Amino acid sequence: MDTPVNTPALSRRGFLIAAAGTGVAFSFLTACETKEAASTAAAYEPTQWYAIDNAGIVTVNVIRAEMGQHVGTSLARILADELEAPWENVRVKHVDSDPKWGLMVTGGSWSVWQTYPLYSQAGAAGRAALIEAGATALGVDPATCTAVNGEIVSGDKKISYKDIVRKGGLTKTYTPEELGAIKLKAVADRKLIGKPVTSVDIVEKTTGAAVFGIDAKVEGMVYGRPIIPPTRNGSKANSVDDSAAKSVKGYLQSVILEDASNTVPGWVMVIAETYPAAKKAADLVKVDWTPGPTANVSEKDLQDHSTKLIAKADAGSVLPTGNTDTSAAFRSAASSIEATYTTATALHFQMEPVNALAFQKDGKWEIHTGNQWQSLVLPWLAKALAVPETDVVMRTYRLGGGFGRRLNGDYAVGAALAAKAIGKPVKMILTREDDTKFDSVRSPSVQKMRMAFDKAGAVVGMEQHVACGWPTEVMAPFFMPKGEKDVPFDPFAISGANHWYAVGAHKVRAISNDLANQTFRPGWLRSVGPGFTNWALESFIDEAAHKLKMDPVEFRVKLLTGEGANAGSAPNAVGGALRQANVVKLAAQKAGWGGQLPDGTGLGLATSFGQERDMPTWVACVARVNVDRGTGNVKVEKLTLVADAGTII
Incomplete structure (x- = not known):
């Protein structure tokens, strides 16, 4: 973060402990002080993903959100292992939004898997550059040099990364093509990957020093609590009666938000000098709304609509799973089985309610919040504020739980609009009840399963039809791949149905429940698609095994052949x-x-x-x-x- 924020004040006990520890540290450092001269040499950045400063400290830039999963430690470990950097010299910086970082998203269990090649190549590139520079400094052939724990070694000669950086002149950088050609370590030579290390942020997390979005503060800010409208979409606030709220000490005003991005339609923000005042006043403010058209839609209505959509043979998108024409298999089948599975609406209930601090500084809008997909919400913020995306910066904080809720950063828009309306920094915090009402829930689903068998009991065909609300269609349609006949589908509402079982002809159909999409803003939740598609699949596999009078384990292993596309x-x-x-x-x-x-x-x-x-x-x-x-x-x-x-x- 570039903008300073005030962290929570230390308790008296915390202050005494910290002061005592500082005294011990000062005494120790004074006794052991060295006379090493300070250096003004610039840090070396082999790639944008990290830098090595003149003290030998390696700072790894991480674009993934930290929400308790130690993603910073994982990614830094990948890079440091290839770099041959001592773990005690590694630091992590969770960076703010910037176009140079590319796609900033933390979800789908992608962070380590998809970032591994990038960070391992970056670390290996730095190691190669340091070997070259170290060889020059030592006056030896680079071929005789190896990188070992923060030093370049050639026979009985060696030089540390710190001293190489201090000598200056390190300018070697790498193109994407060069990075792709970098030779990585052999598995046997790894020292950090797969080995026990201390998480880089464990002290912050266990002492309370870690700063979460809900902790962010700036001078002169006021607090906001939104009054959530009766429908997620289409509501309009006609008037506000805040006469009762004026009795609350610290209450300032209530603002009807005008949102050109249509992210928080119908919101009224209650503003006060303190959060307790905003919380209390919001309960006293009366709003006259015109609700959206889905005000009376029930869970049953959504499920019934999914059932009707599944009955339409031409609805939805068929995934490219190979032979998707199952009609012949079912016509000629000796027997078959069919079942329907439903799942209900699921909420996130992350520990930290969503919140955001927004203000304008030096012509730029700053949004201080924990978020999982900065690249998604930035355009919404820019549209709502009527400014270019380059005039909006999202400052990064720890997340008190995400589970996919903070992939949808809609809550940041409400804080930004309130700050623009009153001309002051606004710190908005939703109560647990507000958070539940405004949650971007995982949609209820209906799934119809069918399986066909020949006379010998072999599986010759299978179908899985899944209807539910599509979060990616609503919020990120550019992220949707295309199925057969170029019909797009939401991968996060169907993944898992395209399983590894060999079932002959295999038809997987994903259907968007348009009524669900209108009633709420569908969200991504943890395992996303497999959270419900795989539950139905595995339940159905058990039913099929029971029909065939086969052991469920034996039946599964029989279908997991690893042949063809399943290899x-x-x-x-x-x-x-x-x-x-x-x-x-x-x-x-x-x-x-x-x-x-x-x-x-x-x-x-x-x-x-x-x-x-x-x-x-x-x-x-x-x-x-x-x-x-x-x-x-x-x-x-x-x-x-x-x-x-x-x-x-």
């Missing part, structure tokens, strides 16, 4: 279905599948894979469950989980 693809998903079969067999073995169990106790297995087929992850879980036949109480006694996640960082 997987390089570089990430090599092995494909065979790797999934392996985790299934291993989980079953470790859980004692097929062994003797007490009365009322049973085992059940489910298996899944990464959000997309090219993601290098396969998992299987066996649940040992006991049912008390007298009371009907169900107790999960043990879960046995096996995961193949490729390279473990």
